[in-house]
Amino acid sequence: MARNIGSHYTTHRVLGRGSAGTVWLGEGPDGPVAIKLLREDLAADRDLAERFAHERHALLGLEHPNIVAVRDLVIAEQDETREHQEVALVMDLVRGPDLRRHLERERRLAPREAVEIVAAVANGLAVAHAAGIVHRDVKPENILLDTPEGGRVALLTDFGVAKLIDEPRHGGKGGVVGTPDYLAPEIVEGLPPRAAVDIYALVTVLYELLAGFTPFGGGHPGAVLRRQVTETAAELPGIPRELWELIQQCLAKAPASRLRAAELASRLRELLPDLAGLPPLDIGDPEAAAEPAVVEEPVVAMAGTGGGGGGRAAVPLVRGTAPDSERETHTRMRVPDAEELAGGAHGTARTIRPAGEPRAGSARHTASARRRRRLTVTAAALVCAAALGGWLLLSGGDSGDDGLGEPAGDGRLATVELPEPA
Numbered sequence: 001m002a003r004n005i006g007s008h009y010t011t012h013r014v015l016g017r018g019s020a021g022t023v024w025l026g027e028g029p030d031g032p033v034a035i036k037l038l039r040e041d042l043a044a045d046r047d048l049a050e051r052f053a054h055e056r057h058a059l060l061g062l063e064h065p066n067i068v069a070v071r072d073l074v075i076a077e078q079d080e081t082r083e084h085q086e087v088a089l090v091m092d093l094v095r096g097p098d099l100r101r102h103l104e105r106e107r108r109l110a111p112r113e114a115v116e117i118v119a120a121v122a123n124g125l126a127v128a129h130a131a132g133i134v135h136r137d138v139k140p141e142n143i144l145l146d147t148p149e150g151g152r153v154a155l156l157t158d159f160g161v162a163k164l165i166d167e168p169r170h171g172g173k174g175g176v177v178g179t180p181d182y183l184a185p186e187i188v189e190g191l192p193p194r195a196a197v198d199i200y201a202l203v204t205v206l207y208e209l210l211a212g213f214t215p216f217g218g219g220h221p222g223a224v225l226r227r228q229v230t231e232t233a234a235e236l237p238g239i240p241r242e243l244w245e246l247i248q249q250c251l252a253k254a255p256a257s258r259l260r261a262a263e264l265a266s267r268l269r270e271l272l273p274d275l276a277g278l279p280p281l282d283i284g285d286p287e288a289a290a291e292p293a294v295v296e297e298p299v300v301a302m303a304g305t306g307g308g309g310g311g312r313a314a315v316p317l318v319r320g321t322a323p324d325s326e327r328e329t330h331t332r333m334r335v336p337d338a339e340e341l342a343g344g345a346h347g348t349a350r351t352i353r354p355a356g357e358p359r360a361g362s363a364r365h366t367a368s369a370r371r372r373r374r375l376t377v378t379a380a381a382l383v384c385a386a387a388l389g390g391w392l393l394l395s396g397g398d399s400g401d402d403g404l405g406e407p408a409g410d411g412r413l414a415t416v417e418l419p420e421p422a
């Protein structure tokens, strides 16, 4: 049934759901639109609505062919009692799938296709970075593929949204915001997120499009974060040398060593002619030694409730929200013990399987395991902290100069909270 959003818009049917809310196909004064309606509990948070209102200008100001434009922000009382309010972002409607769905269908993309998509997104990022805006959650789910007149355009969506939602209610110190597989090492180390974090995440996406898996993903979020800081990406067999060198440079642990977005876009475009006609890389999934399995059963104890702190428990990545989607939005993972996290007897070192060998049956390589969701870890994080010693210490309270305020988290979404350095 059609529903009114503010006085100008109507929603018709669900296009997709994420951790922050539901995206609807809608209608506005100028035709069809996509309307992202924030989850009820988020919309009820007056501070959050104020933050959105405050950033209205930044949210609506980004215009580029490779960025999904936000056309309007609606903050409306839902009923006469004024007890409920709606917060909705009205966006351009994108007709094609998101890159996650495309990759799940294709499994791996041919180098030329992968590079074309990533170069386009880098173009969009260059404009955002020039405006002082860091995305902070670049991942395949946030890249939409439009199909105007038979062509295809990649567009980055969700600028600034994750960060606004994840800010703490009352300021002060927060945690880390992001999706572990795409999280730059400097964020894990507690440094403020600058533009280079988006480059790291985007080139992680490029690696994933070529390989079918991310360079440091798999297993518990704490283990993924550890790899982000300590491991180097394994070279993909058969990858053209110049492309690999570019990837390596942008996955550098030191942010200053990475290319800037505009340069990344132009260097990738230069490679395109040589990539024409190359098939997808012929490689297998990475083998992980005794990888902690992804637990798909119902949650038995929630992080932060005291049930999962010391032992093995499942933690929902998005706490306190009911899954309301056909598409999985909640990933559950077992909390590994200290030895596993420390990479000891059950460590998570990975090797990439040579072509032709049988595939690993690890649950983390299933389609659902590939869905990267932003996470909340609280009690589980204490286990991580104990296991990882002093190097994985996060503060996240310093100011980032991304034009959208302070980087932080309130524990609802996308937040890994670890103790501060002693």
Ligand SMILES: Nc1ncnc2c1ncn2[C@@H]1O[C@H](COP(=O)(O)OP(=O)(O)OP(=O)(O)O)[C@@H](O)[C@H]1O
Pocket: 015, 016, 017, 018, 019, 020, 021, 022, 023, 034, 036, 068, 091, 092, 093, 094, 095, 097, 098, 141, 142, 144, 157, 158, 373, 374
């Ligand atoms: N402008 C749009 N036009 C068409 N479809 C869209 C648009 N924006 C989002 N969608 C669809 O809605 C889905 C959910 O988007 P949303 O941004 O809420 O979640 P997400 O990015 O997948 O996850 P999360 O917010 O948890 O990181 C997208 O994956 C996409 O399929």
